[in-house]
Amino acid sequence: AQSVSQHNHHVILSEAASLELGCNYSYGGTVNLFWYVQYPGQHLQLLLKYFSGDPLVKGIKGFEAEFIKSKFSFNLRKPSVQWSDTAEYFCAVSTNTGNQFYFGTGTSLTVIP
């Protein structure tokens, strides 16, 4: 069965620090990859997505992610975090054989001013 792993459960950073959140998936076929963010009290919002093409994907609010097929990874990065980036971040995968999204357990990011 497909699974998505997020290794960092809770990350605490100071403002201006760089961020990298890990995401690995287990599926041998073609995947679509997503990062969603959930700000406190709000719904899941799409940060960025990868379907095909350039494996380095740029999203909103200065976030980017790199798809490394050989490592089954889709890590999220941001060079300089802000206090407003405090949120829960979810990696998700969908496959071309189904129409559901498989979510990781989420990473809680706290940015200290």
Add this chain to the structure above:
Amino acid sequence: EPEVTQTPSHQVTQMGQEVILRCVPISNHLYFYWYRQILGQKVEFLVSFYNNEISEKSEIFDDQFSVERPDGSNFTLKIRSTKLEDSAMYFCASSLPGVGYFGAGTRLSVL
């Protein structure tokens, strides 16, 4: 920007009662989903719905659960006889297919 709306935002119910969670997906979307997130756990897939029928469901989606698209705009999740362990945040999502757009969620508290 179009969004998925869910009502109510918080539903409190007694164990054994029926609840209906409501969702209005984005109007031109074709696939509809329900997910849930138990506090502190991952977001779990419940069911997907396409062309007026269930296309996939997880093992969580047992006979206590049902979905309906009664009028072409609403998409509902019914839990017939709620259990304590049904307490969770329930998210509705829709897609064209492709990117999933999620609602704000309904927090269900079963007492």
